[in-house]
Amino acid sequence: MRLSACGLPASRQGSMLVMALWGIALLGLFAISLGSGVRQKATLLNRLTTLDALYPIAYSGVEKAKSIIRSDTNTDVDLLTDAWAAPPTKIQVANGEFSFVADDGSGVVDEERKVNLNHAGVEIISRLFQSVSGLGKEEAEEIAYNLTDWMDSDSSFGHPQYGAEASYYENLSKPYTAKNAPFEVIDELLLVKGMTPEIFEKVLPFVTVYGTGRVNVNTAGRQVLTALGFSPAGVETLVKYRAGADGKDGTGDDAFFSSVDGIQNDLTRSGGTVLDSGQEALLAGLSAASRIGVNSSVFSVRSLGVLERNGASVEVEAMFNRQGKVFYQRVKDVHLTPPGGGGLSERAG
Numbered sequence: 001m002r003l004s005a006c007g008l009p010a011s012r013q014g015s016m017l018v019m020a021l022w023g024i025a026l027l028g029l030f031a032i033s034l035g036s037g038v039r040q041k042a043t044l045l046n047r048l049t050t051l052d053a054l055y056p057i058a059y060s061g062v063e064k065a066k067s068i069i070r071s072d073t074n075t076d077v078d079l080l081t082d083a084w085a086a087p088p089t090k091i092q093v094a095n096g097e098f099s100f101v102a103d104d105g106s107g108v109v110d111e112e113r114k115v116n117l118n119h120a121g122v123e124i125i126s127r128l129f130q131s132v133s134g135l136g137k138e139e140a141e142e143i144a145y146n147l148t149d150w151m152d153s154d155s156s157f158g159h160p161q162y163g164a165e166a167s168y169y170e171n172l173s174k175p176y177t178a179k180n181a182p183f184e185v186i187d188e189l190l191l192v193k194g195m196t197p198e199i200f201e202k203v204l205p206f207v208t209v210y211g212t213g214r215v216n217v218n219t220a221g222r223q224v225l226t227a228l229g230f231s232p233a234g235v236e237t238l239v240k241y242r243a244g245a246d247g248k249d250g251t252g253d254d255a256f257f258s259s260v261d262g263i264q265n266d267l268t269r270s271g272g273t274v275l276d277s278g279q280e281a282l283l284a285g286l287s288a289a290s291r292i293g294v295n296s297s298v299f300s301v302r303s304l305g306v307l308e309r310n311g312a313s314v315e316v317e318a319m320f321n322r323q324g325k326v327f328y329q330r331v332k333d334v335h336l337t338p339p340g341g342g343g344l345s346e347r348a349g
Contacts (some may be wrong), residue, residue, distance in 0.1 A: 061303025110296035119213025128227035214293030
């Protein structure tokens with residue numbers, strides 16, 4: 001038998017060397033696994049501490065918006081020159097800053113500038129969908145009737161050719177039932193037959209399920225005024241009067257309508273174009289049906305909170321009335337920066 005220098009057979013010495021190498025390899029794998037676990041825990045901890053710091057910043061924006069609305073003492077009329085509608089500014093807080101973000105560049109948004117799906121009726125909803133989503137007349141009308149069928153308590157179609165009652169939804173591959181009641185949140189719109197995410201995104205800035213159902217003629221945009229039934233000339237007359245000499249909403253020379261009954265008189269006094277007889281009759285009908293007004297009662301805000309130390313951000317949205325009652329608030333978007341760079345983004349529902 002051939003012995004090695006340490007007195008062990010050469011074959012046994014080789015086996016021990018292999019075992020030692022395997023042991024080292026296993027220890028290396030264990031160390032790598034342990035290090036990965038530590039890094040994951042560190043990432044999770046950073047994520048949690050970042051969110052803990054971000055949420056108060058973003059929700060501070062919501063509280064600021066509610067404060068602005070409460071400080072608005074003139075509730076008879078609401079205008080695009082009011083403090084709540086001012087363009088967003090960044091406000092510094094302890095660990096970062098928040099700002100108001102809106103698709104149209106405004107600050108807080110009054111929900112009465114939009115079409116209220118719970119009150120508008122088929123014709124207004126259909127015209128709005130045609131105007132903002134690119135749908136044809138029949139497609140838009142069908143979705144409008146599907147909406148009213150979703151809300152009404154009966155089981156019969158509102159239109160002889162199309163509609164969707166509980167029986168339709170209950171026979172889907174993933175069944176559910178019709179609401180048979182007014183909308184409570186705007187996301188319910190996605191449950192209605194014919195509604196797609198693409199259509200939903202296009203109509204979202206112009207529809208609401210909150211408020212009195214009266215569209216504020218002082219703040220409503222062209223698309224909503226068109227949906228109410230005003231002709232292109234009628235829409236131009238109303239918008240031009242509101243914008244003042246510079247032709248821009250939200251500036252110091254803006255005019256406003258002090259009451260629905262006084263709209264034609266306000267136009268006459270301005271010396272500009274007035275509504276023709278057909279549009280004046282439309283205005284009277286909208287007023288009698290409580291579908292038009294000059295003030296707002298419910299407001300929404302999207303507040304973006306940004307953390308100073310790493311630029312991470314959270315966007316939250318909230319819906320509330322003049323008294324500060326919150327109908328809902330939720331996180332919409334999260335953008336975090338984990339250790340070591342890179343980024344992580346989430347979109348909440």
